[in-house]
Amino acid sequence: MKQYLKHDAWKIIEEGFTPANNRISESVFSIGNGRMGQRATFEEQYSGDTHQGSYVAGVYYPDKTRVGWWKNGYPEYFAKVLNAPSWIDIDVSIEGEVLDLAKAKVENFKRELNMQNGLLTRTFIATLPSGKRIAVDAKRFCSMADGEVGAIRYAITPLNFSGNLSVVLPVDADVENKDANYDEKFWEEIYKSADIDRAIVIAETKKTKFHVCTGINFLTKENDKVKPVVAKSETRDKYAAITFNYDLKENITFSIEKYAVVLSSENHKKDLLVSAAEQKLRSIKTEGFDRLFDAHQNNWLKRWQGADITIEGDIAAQQGIRFNIFQLMQTYTGDDERLNIGPKGFTGEKYGGSTYWDTEAYCLPFYLGTTDEKVARNLLVYRYKHLQKAIENAAKLGFTNGAALYPMVTMNGEECHNEWEITFEEIHRNGAIAYGIYDYIRYTGEEKYLTQYGLEVLIGISRFWAQRVNWSADKKKYVMLGVTGPNEYENNVNNNWYTNLIAAWTLEYTQQAIDFVKIDDKAAYEKLVKKVSFNEKEETAKWSDIRTNMYLPEDSKRGLYLQQDGFLDKELLTVDKLRKEDRPLNQKWSWDRILRSCFIKQADVLQGIYFFEDRFSFDDLKRNFDFYEPMTVHESSLSPCVHVILASVLGYKEKAYEMYLRTSRLDLDDYNNDTEDGCHITSMAGTWMSVVKGFGGMRVRDGKLYFNPFIPDQWKSYSFKVEFRGRVILVNVSKASTDIKVISGDPLEIIVGEEKELA
Amino acid sequence: MKQYLKHDAWKIIEEGFTPANNRISESVFSIGNGRMGQRATFEEQYSGDTHQGSYVAGVYYPDKTRVGWWKNGYPEYFAKVLNAPSWIDIDVSIEGEVLDLAKAKVENFKRELNMQNGLLTRTFIATLPSGKRIAVDAKRFCSMADGEVGAIRYAITPLNFSGNLSVVLPVDADVENKDANYDEKFWEEIYKSADIDRAIVIAETKKTKFHVCTGINFLTKENDKVKPVVAKSETRDKYAAITFNYDLKENITFSIEKYAVVLSSENHKKDLLVSAAEQKLRSIKTEGFDRLFDAHQNNWLKRWQGADITIEGDIAAQQGIRFNIFQLMQTYTGDDERLNIGPKGFTGEKYGGSTYWDTEAYCLPFYLGTTDEKVARNLLVYRYKHLQKAIENAAKLGFTNGAALYPMVTMNGEECHNEWEITFEEIHRNGAIAYGIYDYIRYTGEEKYLTQYGLEVLIGISRFWAQRVNWSADKKKYVMLGVTGPNEYENNVNNNWYTNLIAAWTLEYTQQAIDFVKIDDKAAYEKLVKKVSFNEKEETAKWSDIRTNMYLPEDSKRGLYLQQDGFLDKELLTVDKLRKEDRPLNQKWSWDRILRSCFIKQADVLQGIYFFEDRFSFDDLKRNFDFYEPMTVHESSLSPCVHVILASVLGYKEKAYEMYLRTSRLDLDDYNNDTEDGCHITSMAGTWMSVVKGFGGMRVRDGKLYFNPFIPDQWKSYSFKVEFRGRVILVNVSKASTDIKVISGDPLEIIVGEEKELA
Structure with missing residues (x-):
């Protein structure tokens, strides 16, 4: 844990340069726009500890x-997010001395990320070894208005001298992944060219053959007035640059505006990349930094309108929640159904793949609640497009007849992960994907989605469940053997309650979907039946038998749902009995010890109760929460949010707030000592849920919006906005009152507490 | 499966050269002497498919x-048997043409391994591309009389020409392991020298710093008469050689005798290696090939005296059983307690480490039955010497107070394996190590072993079990959660019956051992108590509580011991229902499918019944055998022998013979299509047990020897010898009669069937 960032409602601020924190800051101050992004590394050269990382959404490499x-x-390979060609570098030398903060005396250093407008600013005064002092003001953004565009304004003021400045503005595709399994580089050069006013490199990924075309041009200014320079070009392998010299004059500010375009073959024909890049480079240079920034800023402001959460009386919490929302919004903008939410977004390259069950279980509600319905819908369509791959994936494991098992981790629909206990056994992910469809329709009311895409996915998943269970002659029930539940601190267990529950629910929901689609669009239904060779009578009869005879382990004496068979054989301890030096368990205990202990990594039975809340009584919830919560170590960042939501229902205000604290500033305060690898993007959605579904008690039932807010004692007031069926609703909660109103769109019946009101 | 080797009672014979089989033959024809050995690669250069492999016992490398x-x-590393410097090469060129069987026409090729005297012979006629024909007769052995000595006689007869022969006799330390994890070479050169009559290289293993000193000298003969040649020397990195030329005369046989010594720093001071090697080289050259071979042969003949098994009426079975015995004897001679029985012996380098639970569970009975008691005793002492490492190993997993967990795979006492479900959970190996002590004492009567070494090991293991179980408030029994039993087609199960049984038994046997040692040598006991801080009263009270309240899963309705909790939830199928294309399961099914199936890789409950036979009734055995046997796929080579033994008890003669067939010619007929990697050494002991304990029904009870033989219908007669407490007993079984007699040593009461007789 490290707390060196200043508290501010809208900004992340680092004051003073501490090289030891540099990699953490590089992660935290990362910027992106859904299409590309990069860590907050320096523009000028830096020989200290740094992790240069630029990323382009959807571009991956299947590392062996x-x-x-x-x-x-x-799987034969592990799809990795690729460290992509870099456009941010501005190499600066003054009278032959390289500007390198590792070798200069640094004063007045300040790094600032304005979350309201997505502008990264860095200012400092550097004294070079020769004694020359310069002031630098560097501003950078990845345009939210045009995902292929980025810009930097890098202003240098010589404070105690006049002298020659030498500048190199490169596109550098000679980059490597820190997590390469066999120390390979993944890019090959396809094209490069540089002349006096632009440099372009097209790099191709090995195997996957993605082309990424990165181009830059520039403009120079003296005290804000355009001041042309005489430029040259320079190229080497995977590298193209523009270089120039300029005579710095004492106290006169010289600015370099570096404009960049990043085009990928995912969105352009390969042979048109160069011309498209050249055209766009011309156009953005004409537009200029300020107007580009205006468009970018306006886009951010609009996004915040539907998504902001305010917290009064706790500036750290205010900053934390906004940071979570900011990162989620810049990671996934939802306008491309081929993309998804990578676990590190554009902030690092740890963990391969981009898509986990996190998307459906945690991220979907965030995007549903904060932006246009289309965004969440694209997340569902992403899975629909991967259905064939999920069927192939299941076939590899011996399943037949169109049974679909979605991968644990994927980039293109194929499985990337390779631990048998997770890859082969953590199959509850399939249930989350079905649940995502249900959750989307519950929120938006768009049942039509079932007809268009949803039912086909549901049939694939139901077929999987039907083959994955077996009849136990001993129990006279259907059982599901050898699975890993959401609590990954158990492996290869029998009858994980959550998995059995969500499997049975999927079979039931698929039946409802069939019933709906048959009425909604008979022809579409018949087409689908044919397409997937669906034997409705036989298959649904089997499904019905399974779901009514599914075994769900219980301890009826205590009224508990049992996480899995044999759970009560464990030594039942509570987390407060653990010694401090044993935490976190996954760093201190051997795996077998973790497995046979009762300690729970993340909500499992409670995840099930959260998903299917309406099927359980308050007393059910209370008994199970009181039993499992004290055993839960929350060593997954995805765990606390579910506990916040359930504790809120139970009126356990202190517990809810305690759990909330665990996630809201996870990266800002480097809670797990791993922020330097990148931020924990998907769990940020859990933080949002903690406020909106937890403290705010938001639910959708039968097409109606419910709230049941309370306010943590530590706060004066809080407010959040949600988008719901064409409206924006503003919820204001203070100690004294709750105020809920529709601030955009038609009036809406909203149920608060259990009292209805028209807002 | 490949059946190209000729059947012969004492020899393994390959006739005709089939390059596609070469690697298999290299494994099968391997020779060794307990200290060193090598695959049956060619002396002359061979550019075809080959796996050059030489090995020195006890010399390993901790590969990352x-x-x-x-x-x-x-574990940080995986200890690997090392491919060691090679001394067998004899590079031959005739008039500038290299002799290379991949490039010559080969006739009359014959490779022959005489198992009676451990001589490898290869003869062939090669026609070189130029048309020159030569006959070659190459003989090679690794001396059983002196483990540091090897010799080759390589005779060349030019059949249709006279001409210049050029010969290179190298020591080559520039070798690599095929299974290196990161393609590194593991040897570094420490010393080399070559002159006209000897070449020596000392190579050092990286990290472990073992020195292996390999030296050679030679003698040349013309038609059996010494014929000196003018030699030169040649060296390069990790390589030293003697070279010479000789004028071949048509139809005159020219022989090269290459003598080799292989000395390791395990047995010599590093700085004395060169002088020791030089001295030994001089002495063996003086001795000469024939006398060295005589000493070697006599040693083999003596070994066979106590160990041979004859089978009449089935030459394939006869050859098979002798091959198994031959390999076991040349892999481990038992005169060095630092050595053990590697899974591939000197026949290949697959699987790292040298010691598995195979040693105690399968190999110990073989060495007890076929050779001096000291040999088996050294296997026990090996574990005693690793006790501290086993305690450290357990400590790594969170155990305290001197609890010992022996590694799953080891070379020096440290764990090498790294799959959590095996490394951390296949803890029944600890029980086998305790059982080995019991089994040794049962056979030899040497209870004193407990006082000297045994009890200390037993206390360490018992302490482990006592900490590994936990009290189940639900079952009101001690349970053992999260283990992998002998059947590795189940992982992380609760209450594996076998593991719980052997744990409870260990606690009981440790108590008996304490009682014995206290009386046997009070002072030694007290010394031990102090050494290991043994709180006898408290610890044994706890052990007693655990063993009397240990949970052993049963199905009382059916009278079955359940392999583990939940076994009856599985779909209970039998192997005969499996499709052929699904076998072997581990190559065809994904791991989760294997795990949730009922199919059993190797004896598990039945292994327990076999170990503790006297505690179970005939009916118990029958019910469990009838239940589990049909589910067992025997995809471990260690499985069938236990089934042979139990089927023999039950009178299931056909089943016993069927199971026997699965192991006896496993490598000779390349049953699993993997003999090219090396032979399955440890399972060969199971083949021996199948005959002696299975068909022969040998048991030791209360210090008395029992036999209860039957003869498979397919055989005319069979006989075997066993060593027992200073005697050699010969058992002759024919269709008509059983004849058992002591052929060496004092008379002995032997119980046959259940009738006593004095033999």
């Missing part, structure tokens, strides 16, 4: 898998 | 572990 012991069915 | 996902507690 590394395993100790191969198991049949493992 | 390769894992997909690191788990806390994994």
